[in-house]
Amino acid sequence: MVLDEGSTPTGSEMRDLPGLDETTRRRISETADRHELDLLELALDDGPDDFETLVRLAELYTRLGRVEEGLEVDRRLARLAPSDPIVRYNLACSLALLDRAEDACAALRDAVRLGYSDLEHLLQDADLASVRSHPLFADVLRLLERHRRDRR
DSSP, X not given: OOOOTTOOOOHHHHHTOTTOOHHHHHHHHHHHHHHHXXXXXXXXXXXXXXXXXXXXXXXXXXXXXXXXXXXXXHHHHHHHOTTOHHHHHHHHHHHHHTTOHHHHHHHHHHHXXXXXXXXXXXXXXXXXXXXXXXHHHHHHHHHHHHHHHHHO
């Protein structure tokens, strides 16, 4: 890594420094995430409905284990962008992480109806692990297959 004289490396640049053990990389990453979270929360004071800021904020809340707060931001995003399938998918992920399988499957159905079509990701996303055995998840898969078939 080459830095300009007097510059400070970012969190991601620090994580990439050679010779760091995994524990140190994880601590740097968590510290960088918390710092970014603080900045995003401040940014919302100026633009409380800034879509990109809210998307990143929800992601960071969830990554830092603040899933309830991430869910609230996902709900806010769903109100701001009611026809966005990715927003609905992310809402489903937050609900699934909170073991709210029926609500998560309802949000997944909404995502599919709005155009979500990535079956492989749906089947592999760790956030959805808690809902895959729920009977409503099978309904989501059938709906997704039907939508994919209809688009051909």
